[in-house]
């Protein structure tokens with residue numbers, strides 16, 4: 291094997307990259323690396339493309355952070371909606387029975403949309419997916435106190451699940467680095483098995499049998515902890531940041547049966563899957579999930595303004611309502627909850643999705659996307675190909691037959707991503723899984739272009755590994 295592909299050279303003095311390294315602390319970043327190499331600073335966008343300060347073009351195959359559904363170009367209608375709102379009412383809040391009109395409109399729209407998956411009663415707004423999941427945890431605890439069952443508080447999430455980084459949502463996230471030295475998870479959060487059949491299925495075990503084993507393992511965890519102490523399970527329909535892990539056949543049917551038996555609420559984290567990513571409005575629809583609570587963010591506003599929401603069923607709402615009456619207040623609220631400018635942008639985004647028939651487009655383009663992904667199935671470095679709608683991943687392995695992974699210290703996935711970056715395509719590694727989640731508006735040509743650039747990077751990686 292030749293030496294590792296070299297990292298970026300240091301930034302030019304006074305460039306944005308150098309100033310970024312000097313003044314800006316990034317999320318999910320090795321800060322030492324930023325100091326040495328400078329940041330990657332983006333100055334403009336156009337469709338699925340972004341441009342750096344030297345005007346080099348990159349196709350962002352991850353929609354930024356799984357969110358820029360309409361890409362990175364100018365959307366005049368969204369600009370106009372934001373400006374109109376700023377002219378009319380740039381801010382109002384949602385405490386004490388008050389609300390901006392546009393926030394009410396958005397709540398109505400989301401409750402209506404959610405009914406495609408499961409009947410929901412009310413929307414509560416937040417500013418990020420993390421905050422939405424934190425809020426959902428608090429709602430669940432409050433709900434069970436309202437019902438007079440204070441012991442029913444434990445929450446189950448999954449190994450490799452991703453739900454955010456705040457104290458509550460970061461505890462739900464099942465990735466070791468999100469916990470390590472942050473003193474997480476908090477008590478009462480448990481992680482059940484990761485349903486990744488390719489990695490964790492046993493020899494000779496069918497996908498359906500694997501799903502049964504996952505449900506049995508969940509049941510065993512519930513029995514160990516005591517069914518009367520478990521309040522809810524949080525889960526993404528497709529596990530995104532864990533490496534785009536699509537559920538095995540029959541998984542959701544079996545998991546929901548267990549939850550129902552023990553009166554455990556299901557929270558569908560639709561932060562990535564929501565708004566058409568999996569080929570339906572909701573990931574819950576794609577996989578037959580009937581949640582009691584849905585959290586959403588990202589594509590809610592096509593990422594053009596920070597906004598997130600928690601939608602709750604009538605049953606959960608009634609618990610909150612009656613308890614708030616008893617205590618005098620549902621004493622949870624955020625200054626920018628349902629911010630009118632963000633709500634106006636989200637509402638306009640939803641209108642654009644409907645008028646431009648984005649769902650039809652996703653369904654039309656998904657077969658091209660999935661066929662391109664599958665075209666890598668025979669590649670010697672590719673162990674598993676997985677995907678649905680417009681989200682997918684390729685898992686790179688050392689040995690196709692045994693599924694043996696590369697030594698993590700080689701950094702095969704991250705190095706491939708760096709090479710791909712040089713080839714003008716931005717993707718995301720989760721260990722050695724390469725994730726794809728292009729803007730929903732990509733044309734067939736742009737999807738093919740993304741894979742063409744990636745293919746060149748994969749060929750270079752293969753050379754490096756020789």
Ligand code: PLP
Pocket residue numbers: 355356417418419420421423452453454455526530531559560561562587588
């Ligand atoms: N839930 C899921 C499924 C996510 O993928 C993310 C972020 O990637 C979050 C929650 C957290 O959202 P945010 O980064 O907006 O806090």
